[in-house]
Amino acid sequence: MSRAGILLLNLGGPERLRDVRPFLYNLFSDPEIIRLRFPVLQAPLAWLISVLRSSKSEKNYQKIGGFSPLREITESQAFALQQALCSAGYPIKTYVGMRYWHPFTEEAIEQIKRDRITDLVILPLYPQFSISTSGSSFRQLEKIWMADPGLQTINYTIIPSWHDCKDYIRAIADLIDGCIDQQPDAHQAHLFFSAHGVPVSYVEEAGDPYQDEVEKCVGLIMKALNRDIPYTLAYQSRVGPIEWLKPYTDEAIVEVAQQGYKELVVVPISFVSDHIETLEEIDIEYREIAINAGIETFIRVPALNTNPDFIQALAKLVIQALSERPVLFSDVCPENAVKLYPQEQWAWGITPSAEVWNGRLAMFGMLGVLLEYFVGSGPLHLLGLM
Numbered sequence: 001m002s003r004a005g006i007l008l009l010n011l012g013g014p015e016r017l018r019d020v021r022p023f024l025y026n027l028f029s030d031p032e033i034i035r036l037r038f039p040v041l042q043a044p045l046a047w048l049i050s051v052l053r054s055s056k057s058e059k060n061y062q063k064i065g066g067f068s069p070l071r072e073i074t075e076s077q078a079f080a081l082q083q084a085l086c087s088a089g090y091p092i093k094t095y096v097g098m099r100y101w102h103p104f105t106e107e108a109i110e111q112i113k114r115d116r117i118t119d120l121v122i123l124p125l126y127p128q129f130s131i132s133t134s135g136s137s138f139r140q141l142e143k144i145w146m147a148d149p150g151l152q153t154i155n156y157t158i159i160p161s162w163h164d165c166k167d168y169i170r171a172i173a174d175l176i177d178g179c180i181d182q183q184p185d186a187h188q189a190h191l192f193f194s195a196h197g198v199p200v201s202y203v204e205e206a207g208d209p210y211q212d213e214v215e216k217c218v219g220l221i222m223k224a225l226n227r228d229i230p231y232t233l234a235y236q237s238r239v240g241p242i243e244w245l246k247p248y249t250d251e252a253i254v255e256v257a258q259q260g261y262k263e264l265v266v267v268p269i270s271f272v273s274d275h276i277e278t279l280e281e282i283d284i285e286y287r288e289i290a291i292n293a294g295i296e297t298f299i300r301v302p303a304l305n306t307n308p309d310f311i312q313a314l315a316k317l318v319i320q321a322l323s324e325r326p327v328l329f330s331d332v333c334p335e336n337a338v339k340l341y342p343q344e345q346w347a348w349g350i351t352p353s354a355e356v357w358n359g360r361l362a363m364f365g366m367l368g369v370l371l372e373y374f375v376g377s378g379p380l381h382l383l384g385l386m
């Protein structure tokens with residue numbers, strides 16, 4: 001007898017303040033989040049960043065009640081999707097697998113095995129594909145799949161990205177429409193799309209299609225809205241000193257205010273649920289920046305959460321995926337879709353490979369100097385040079 005299931009993938013978030021540090025450690029341990037040339041440095045660096053960042057993050061989680069609502073919202077979405085599919089004649093069980101906190105993807109997979117699911121649809125709750133989100137979850141799932149003979153009998157299919165799904169676009173356009181109409185003077189309003197950023201190198205060096213998909217998604221929403229309203233797309237939540245996708249949300253808000261707009265309607269475009277990036281970063285931090293810059297009305301479009309039109313859109317995506325040719329890990333995993341690191345093939349001259357080796361030698365040299373300085377012995381002593 002066949003039994004169908006849906007695995008909803010999301011990021012996960014701390015459920016108590018004391019989860020913040022281990023949650024950050026899990027996040028920064030992911031090689032798709034910090035892309036290092038030396039994997040041995042991943043764990044120490046993740047530990048260091050999680051220790052350094054945790055007090056700032058904890059303060060932000062404290063402002064939204066001391067926890068992330070992502071688990072509760074994702075589980076409600078899963079329940080609503082199961083009900084919508086059941087009403088449409090598809091008795092399919094839903095499962096939630098988070099990348100960095102409970103319920104972890106491994107826990108969901110164990111339950112899927114216990115329930116003897118035979119056909120599985122894998123649906124990331126990120127409309128746009130990024131190496132750092134859906135890509136990371138697919139890669140982790142592929143590893144789990146390859147290591148477990150018990151999973152080989154399950155027929156699975158993946159929905160890699162759905163940024164252009166007609167019903168999703170309609171659901172979000174309707175929410176935006178409602179918010180624009182609430183503005184005191186709808187003709188004065190400026191629509192401000194804020195997407196989670198990624199480092200520029202993801203797009204320019206690794207071929208992440210994220211920026212392209214976000215831009216296409218915004219274009220489709222503007223078409224569906226069919227309103228003559230000016231808009232801006234900017235990127236939020238950057239972390240660390242490297243360059244991220246621009247314009248940055250905080251700077252772009254000030255520019256829009258300087259252009260004379262007084263009413264801002266902010267759309268969180270890469271999230272389908274409320275969490276720290278909507279409830280704290282947009283609702284508190286960006287609102288303050290906007291008001292200080294002269295914006296008089298700041299409205300944030302609600303996240304889709306369990307919006308019935310959105311749940312119907314997901315249900316349609318699942319039904320369609322079940323009837324189409326399966327999409328496999330080999331079709332979507334980052335190794336196959338995007339470039340990871342320069343090819344390990346030696347060639348003379350100023351080549352990527354030579355630059356990698358140059359970097360490696362410099363790193364080992366620096367480690368040697370640090371050892372000599374802090375421990376008093378090291379390679380220079382070994383070579384009898386000190």
Ligand SMILES: C=CC1=C(C)c2cc3[nH]c(cc4nc(cc5[nH]c(cc1n2)c(C)c5CCC(=O)O)C(CCC(=O)O)=C4C)c(C)c3C=C
Nearest residue numbers: 011012013014033057068070130132196198239270275276
């Ligand atoms: C489209 C969605 C997301 C992308 C792309 C993304 C990339 C990305 N994120 C970080 C670092 C952090 N993200 C954090 C929280 C967080 N990120 C997303 C989504 C995307 N991230 C969500 C939904 C959440 C919220 C989880 C919750 O608790 O509710 C955090 C932790 C919060 C904080 O300390 O600010 C970090 C750190 C990087 C480095 C990255 C791309 C490389």
Ligand SMILES: [Fe+2]
Nearest residue numbers: 011196237277
């Ligand atoms: Fe993030």
